[in-house]
Amino acid sequence: MAIASINPYTGRVLRRFAAFSKSKTERILAQAHRAAAAWRQTSFAERAAVLRRAAALLRERQTELARLMALEMGKPVTDGRAEVEKCAVCCEFYAAHGEEFMADEVIQTDAGRSFISHQPLGVVLAVMPWNFPFWQVVRFAAPALMAGNVGLLKHASNVPQCALALEKIFHDAGLPPAAFRTLLIGADLVEALVQDDRVRAVTLTGSEPAGAAVAAVAGAHIKKTVLELGGSDAFIVLADADLEAAARVAAQSRMINSGQSCIAAKRFIVERPVLRLFIQMMKQHLEQMQTGDPLADATQYGPLARPDLADELTQQVEDSVAQGARIELAGGQGRPGTALFRPMILANIRPGQRAYHEELFGPVALIFSARNATDALRLANDSRFGLGAAIWTRDLARGEALARQVESGAVFVNGLVKSMPELPFGGVKKSGYGRELSHLGMREFVNQKSVWIGKPQEEQEAKTE
Structure with missing residues (x-):
């Protein structure tokens, strides 16, 4: 071998x-x-x-x-x-x-x-x-x-x-x-x-x-x-959030390691009053990101680690779209068998779609519409994963109260989810233990x-x- x-x-x-x-x-x-x-x-x-x-x-x-x-x-x-x-x-x-x-x-x-x-x-x-x-x-x-x-x-x-x-x-x-x-x-x-x-x-x-x-x-x-193990981290954006900061960090979080991170934000759960504006802002940030040779300092995201990973992600997207998801930002693989995968945004994510239930390990942002904070929390917890999560709100007391109710190993309020030596790292549910x-x-x-x-x-x- x-x-x-x-x-x-x-x-x-x-x-x-x-x-x-x-x-x-x-x-x-x-x-x-x-x-x-x-x-x-x-x-x-x-x-x-x-x-x-x-x-x-x-x-x-x-x-x-x-x-x-x-x-x-x-x-x-x-x-x-x-x-x-x-x-x-x-x-x-x-x-x-x-x-x-x-x-x-x-x-x-x-x-x-x-x-x-x-x-x-x-x-x-x-x-x-x-x-x-x-x-x-x-x-x-x-x-x-x-x-x-x-x-x-x-x-x-x-x-x-x-x-x-x-x-x-x-x-x-x-x-x-x-x-x-x-x-x-x-x-x-x-x-x-x-x-x-x-x-x-x-x-x-x-x-x-x-x-x-x-x-x-x-x-x-x-x-x-x-x-x-895996993660499908929720990124909750409440209507009172600093939307520009949230959208900028959302794009950054989704594109960590070209989207190949367990604690990259994957499910963006946004209150309805700011939903369209958030999508527009996040889309602009994603479109501005530069790809190219990973050896070049100007490159912000490279290819996925293997072509078969891009093939699998493409299939997840295509199946989800066939099941009712809507493309808000068209990117993707380009042609089968290649490793490069450009950022995408999918909206209208519903139960029964692969995008709703599975981890998409690559630069595909999933947009969920929430009626209110309670509904956002329900959507965040309606996942078999529980690794990390983020909550964006100007009301820090409210953010902390919601953070205590999110089923995950870590919650960051108004910040990018990351691992660091000072804090324990790990998950609950199918994201693992220890x-x-x-x-x-x-x-x-x-x-x-x-x-x-x-x-x-x-x-x-x-x-x-």
């Missing part, structure tokens, strides 16, 4: 890699298992030094890594440079706060002293997607390594060079080589790894079917999983051990006298 790195903008094969054999994968797992026993004994200061050095290397290689993302999955280099910087900030965040997040928590009980100790689990397997090939990995790896775990990365098969580049950064930063390895393997060996007792936990970011498959195998082997980032993400892959220590003997004797 060969793993190919293909430029989606040109269609050219960049490099081919031979997939790892079963025996090579076994050797790497055995090495990681041994490395886990040693790495957990290192001090927080030692781990922090590695993460700080990794942050420095990410910045030193920022241009090179951004170019690699542009070549392998079509991300514009300006976005790629921002992604690398975000990874560096994440490494520094856990270097600065990791020891604090893992500190013992004293609990008052009948003991002389009792506390919760946070201790690493061991080998964590990460199954990661292509859309943010560095950020998706670092937001798992930085907290996991700082907690004293080691990592095995099974990255998406279309970004092998990104995966290997990140492995090299951690190794060059001073991490023991076996403590973080990239595995160029197929799905068959992933299942075997999940079944292996030396793998203590699994984190996956990807599709519902992939998450369900991994969770089923992990569950059968009593193994912790964290799943970050959390990444913040102190919660760091504690997903630790043994939260209760320790109860009896009172001194002289104190117990005094009580009996």
Whole structure:
């Protein structure tokens, strides 16, 4: 089996890699298992030094890594440079706060002293997607390594060079080589790894079917999983919102990573009095966005990561239009088999349409008409997904009250939904479970051990006298 790195903008094969054999994968797992026993004994200061050095290397290689993302999955280099910087900030965040997040928590009980100790689990397997090939990995790896775990990365098969580049950064930063390895393997060996007792936990970011498959195998082997799956984020615009700001951020949010982001806004739920004006404003912003070679600084959005992804998105749009959706901005794929997909707006979205029920993973904005705020909330929650959401209103108290009622892992009022090291990231419903980032993400892959220590003997004797 060969793993190919293909430029989606040109269609050219960049490099081919031979997939790892079963025996090579076994050797790497055995090495990681041994490395886990040693790495957990290192001090927080030692781990922090590695993460700080990794942050420095990410910045030193920022241009090179951004170019690699542009070549392998079509991300514009300006976005790629921002992604690398975000990874560096994440490494520094856990270097600065990791020891604090893992500190013992004293609990008052009948003991002389009792506390919760946070201790690493061991080998964590990460199954990661292509859309943010560095950020998706670092937001798992930085907290996991700082907690004293080691990592095995099974990255998406279309970004092998990104995966290997990140492995090299951690190794060059001073991490023991076996403590973080990239595995160029197929799905068959992933299942075997999940079944292996030396793998203590699994984190996956990807599709519902992939998450369900991994969770089923992990569950059968009593193994912790964290799943970050699809999203069809609601972007609620109330009639009192700053419409110009809302429309500008709406276009920006829909076009994050050429529309290929789990937390990109996808369903724009707008109160009727401002519906037509909002569509007009958003349309203008989308029409002004420039596409082109991802290696050019002027390019604001590139192709989708693979032609088959554009083919699938085209089919979702065509089916939805046949089911009654209305095209407000015509864009799309152009011709089958190509990866470029220009922004589109679909309105008149109704139950029964694919656009109503499915995630459209590309630059297609779906417009929903809401009678009022209560109806907007109903539409927002009428989804099997629950990853992120945004609410736009000048009444911040009202925005907060609505935010508390939205069924999602995050809600941003008058802002662009984004992930950051300080806040937990994850979803509810079919968007998955568990959390990444913040102190919660760091504690997903630790043994939260209760320790109860009896009172001194002289104190117990005094009580009996």
